[in-house]
Amino acid sequence: MTGFLTLLYKELLRFWKVGFQTVLAPIVSTLLYLLIFFHVLEAHIEAYQGVPYTVFLIPGLVMMAVMQNAFANSSSSMIQSKISGNIVFVLLSPLTYREILLAYILASVVRGLMVGAGVYLVTWFFFDIPLYWPVWIILFAVMGSALLGALGVIAGIWADKFDQLAAFQNFIIMPLTFLSGVFYSIHSLPPAWQVLSHLNPFFYMIDGFRYGFFGASDIPPYMSLVIVTVCFVAISLLAIKLLRSGYKLRH
Amino acid sequence: MDSVLAIEVKKVCKYFGSFCALDHIDLEIREGEFFALLGPNGAGKTTLINTIAGLALADSGSVHVMGNHVVNQYRLARRQLGVVPQELVFDPFFTVRETLIIQSGYYGISKNKTWIDEIIERLGLTDKAHANMRALSGGMKRRVMVAQALVHKPPVIILDEPTAGVDVELRQSLWDFIKQLNIEGHTIVLTTHYLEEAEALCSRVAMLKQGKVIALNSIQSLINTMTAGYSLRLRLQPDNLPPGLQEKQVTHHNGFYELRMDSYRQIESVLAQLRENKIQILEMQLLQPDLEAVFVNLMKNPVSET
Numbered sequence A: 001m002t003g004f005l006t007l008l009y010k011e012l013l014r015f016w017k018v019g020f021q022t023v024l025a026p027i028v029s030t031l032l033y034l035l036i037f038f039h040v041l042e043a044h045i046e047a048y049q050g051v052p053y054t055v056f057l058i059p060g061l062v063m064m065a066v067m068q069n070a071f072a073n074s075s076s077s078m079i080q081s082k083i084s085g086n087i088v089f090v091l092l093s094p095l096t097y098r099e100i101l102l103a104y105i106l107a108s109v110v111r112g113l114m115v116g117a118g119v120y121l122v123t124w125f126f127f128d129i130p131l132y133w134p135v136w137i138i139l140f141a142v143m144g145s146a147l148l149g150a151l152g153v154i155a156g157i158w159a160d161k162f163d164q165l166a167a168f169q170n171f172i173i174m175p176l177t178f179l180s181g182v183f184y185s186i187h188s189l190p191p192a193w194q195v196l197s198h199l200n201p202f203f204y205m206i207d208g209f210r211y212g213f214f215g216a217s218d219i220p221p222y223m224s225l226v227i228v229t230v231c232f233v234a235i236s237l238l239a240i241k242l243l244r245s246g247y248k249l250r251h
Numbered sequence B: 001m002d003s004v005l006a007i008e009v010k011k012v013c014k015y016f017g018s019f020c021a022l023d024h025i026d027l028e029i030r031e032g033e034f035f036a037l038l039g040p041n042g043a044g045k046t047t048l049i050n051t052i053a054g055l056a057l058a059d060s061g062s063v064h065v066m067g068n069h070v071v072n073q074y075r076l077a078r079r080q081l082g083v084v085p086q087e088l089v090f091d092p093f094f095t096v097r098e099t100l101i102i103q104s105g106y107y108g109i110s111k112n113k114t115w116i117d118e119i120i121e122r123l124g125l126t127d128k129a130h131a132n133m134r135a136l137s138g139g140m141k142r143r144v145m146v147a148q149a150l151v152h153k154p155p156v157i158i159l160d161e162p163t164a165g166v167d168v169e170l171r172q173s174l175w176d177f178i179k180q181l182n183i184e185g186h187t188i189v190l191t192t193h194y195l196e197e198a199e200a201l202c203s204r205v206a207m208l209k210q211g212k213v214i215a216l217n218s219i220q221s222l223i224n225t226m227t228a229g230y231s232l233r234l235r236l237q238p239d240n241l242p243p244g245l246q247e248k249q250v251t252h253h254n255g256f257y258e259l260r261m262d263s264y265r266q267i268e269s270v271l272a273q274l275r276e277n278k279i280q281i282l283e284m285q286l287l288q289p290d291l292e293a294v295f296v297n298l299m300k301n302p303v304s305e306t
């Protein structure tokens, strides 16, 4: 247990020591998105019955920030230790593969939630956002960031260089996020796109997260939670398999 | 009762692509030994250490540390082992003390202040304890890596060129510290390109070349196997060599004759011949072959294909 807690502590300290870049900067950039959307679109769209677009958008943006930062945390930590070589100190230690993965995931969850909470707190001063079911909000935020944290571990192990990691982010994470309904309700999409959206695991995270605020969603939240959990378990198993095999970490 | 081996390497092969970096390595290191792995650049020393430490996976054969299989019982094996990697690596986010506290935490030790204080002091890091790793000089970083390997008091300690880039003073105090750990019962394995270090410290050495162990013995036995290699340095009055000794002459330099001796017994006949020719000995030195002579001699022979 001490070993695991130490690695977790180290991972938390790692981003906290540069909290300006890892927590504050993403909060500000998410708020900038919001500001722009607010000015351009406020008057035009109503997402759900009676919910103004900005208010609909806020939970989506919060969840997007949570997910992106969770991914950024584990993936950049992994690739940095790999490239600088100090990953050996973890590899030499008797930490189990499960402990290593869990420490990286939890640190990602903490950073994701910090950024998400920061964005939410600021918007809370300016907008009247309903809070229908906070438990769902927390559940989806935790599961979503855990899933992205695990995915970040895989990406960090796989990538040999920073530009490969950026490619993973640009060609996998970004499209899945943008097409998951952060900016719209999928009911506004043509039917074919609606079907496609259901194949995107990120869609269920956003949808369930939003349910916690509005009490309305495209999919019943427990269904979404099951789907997100299954995806999380599958990705974690893959990550453990990579760690155990020593893929790109041990020769 | 036979004791557990500190390190047991059995028929280990390791390939990088089609290149064979370790070729059927067999090696047994007993508990409490002070052991050196020697060999030229690229011989496979680091690769062998990595397979022992679990940083590289052997393609065939098996490795045990204190009786624990390094893959199947990796937690037990890694607890018993402290490794100083050859490459200079560090985590730029932390100070020296943080680095050591974190490292002991990985091994499940949460209260380790006394020991950490001691290694910091013994390795001359006291002034730098609160400095960020990034701000340390290369030699200082190397000291921290040594400290990291010792933080959990492992019974088996492997040091891959720990003195590369380290100044003379620390080299002395580092070896004193390591010697003391050895006396306290820790098994020590080191690699170094400074053969006099190995000669002064180690009881046994393995010499590697092209991924094979080409010699494995105590230093004294290795030196004893050298049939040639003794030489006698003489300064004579008058300064000339009797004809009977001229075939033994290797050099004549700065007034010193250097004569090749095939064994101690030949000294007697040299002295006799000098006496007969009424030549006085002003100075005399007997040069013994050292580990370096053994090393050079072994490395110049091609590796046999077996």
Ligand SMILES: Nc1ncnc2c1ncn2[C@@H]1O[C@H](COP(=O)(O)OP(=O)(O)OP(=O)(O)O)[C@@H](O)[C@H]1O
Residues within 6 Å of the ligand: A251, B016, B021, B039, B040, B041, B042, B043, B044, B045, B046, B047, B048, B086
């Ligand atoms: N990751 C790798 N990929 C390919 N070849 C490698 C790799 N690591 C080592 N080698 C090769 O294996 C051989 C043994 O390397 P190793 O680092 O074990 O040598 P060494 O005895 O430690 O040398 P040195 O004294 O320079 O440290 C070398 O020929 C090296 O080029």
Ligand SMILES: [Mg+2]
Residues within 6 Å of the ligand: B045, B046, B047, B086, B160
């Ligand atoms: Mg080496």
